[in-house]
Amino acid sequence: MDQHPLIVANWKMNKTIADAVLDFEMIKNGLENIDDIKAVICPSYVWLAPLAEIAKTHSVRQLALGAQNVSNEEKGAFTGEVSAQMLKNLVEYCIVGHSEQVAHFGESPEQTRAKVNLLLKNQITPIACVGENVKSDNSIFEVINIAKQILKDLAAPQRRAVILCYEPVWAISSNPNAQPATGGYAGKVARALSKEFPATKILYGGSVDSKNIREFTVQDSIGGALVGSASLDPKEFLEILRNA
Numbered sequence: 001m002d003q004h005p006l007i008v009a010n011w012k013m014n015k016t017i018a019d020a021v022l023d024f025e026m027i028k029n030g031l032e033n034i035d036d037i038k039a040v041i042c043p044s045y046v047w048l049a050p051l052a053e054i055a056k057t058h059s060v061r062q063l064a065l066g067a068q069n070v071s072n073e074e075k076g077a078f079t080g081e082v083s084a085q086m087l088k089n090l091v092e093y094c095i096v097g098h099s100e101q102v103a104h105f106g107e108s109p110e111q112t113r114a115k116v117n118l119l120l121k122n123q124i125t126p127i128a129c130v131g132e133n134v135k136s137d138n139s140i141f142e143v144i145n146i147a148k149q150i151l152k153d154l155a156a157p158q159r160r161a162v163i164l165c166y167e168p169v170w171a172i173s174s175n176p177n178a179q180p181a182t183g184g185y186a187g188k189v190a191r192a193l194s195k196e197f198p199a200t201k202i203l204y205g206g207s208v209d210s211k212n213i214r215e216f217t218v219q220d221s222i223g224g225a226l227v228g229s230a231s232l233d234p235k236e237f238l239e240i241l242r243n244a
């Protein structure tokens, strides 16, 4: 398993093309001076091709592109959808099962599972999000249960090719009263996931910024972070990468 922290920027439905290009270039240039890290930028689908062109010129090995979602169908009459095959050779990573897809568009663990399978078939690393809505004594059980539903058909080598992201909904900054998990708590959940899925890389997501990133990356069980709002400012994102 790659030991460098993997820091994923989920830009969600933000940025014009001009901002996306400018910010991507700034992150790319800043990364030249930051070693031992891998940064993945997940812009809107429509900015992937132009950013992939920029990534190719004087490419920086610490930088990769990711998609924010993919269809659970292989191809055909699915208006508005983008297939894993279309993303092949454009992205290295793809987020699936994000809680916003679950909450607003009803994505089920079965659909996430289908997406994971299609991504692996197209040599794209899935970043499968798992998290509970409300923190309780049952949280760890709930999170492991979702992960089991997503990964259930996969053989051990395929499981190792998937990244799991523990992203509790109560910690996502856009939710009312959001609070980041403590490093200790996120580490505990990640350890439980690691025990169930050995050698699968585990990330943490939810209100991560340059001030708290280290709390998470010092945990042995956590291999990096999925960052939403703090990734929108390229200076802050570079600071997260430096501090990780």
Ligand code: 13P
Pocket: 010, 098, 167, 171, 172, 173, 174, 205, 206, 207, 208, 226, 227, 228, 229, 230
């Ligand atoms: P925030 O970092 O804004 O809490 O968002 C987390 C997230 O949803 C990343 O996928």
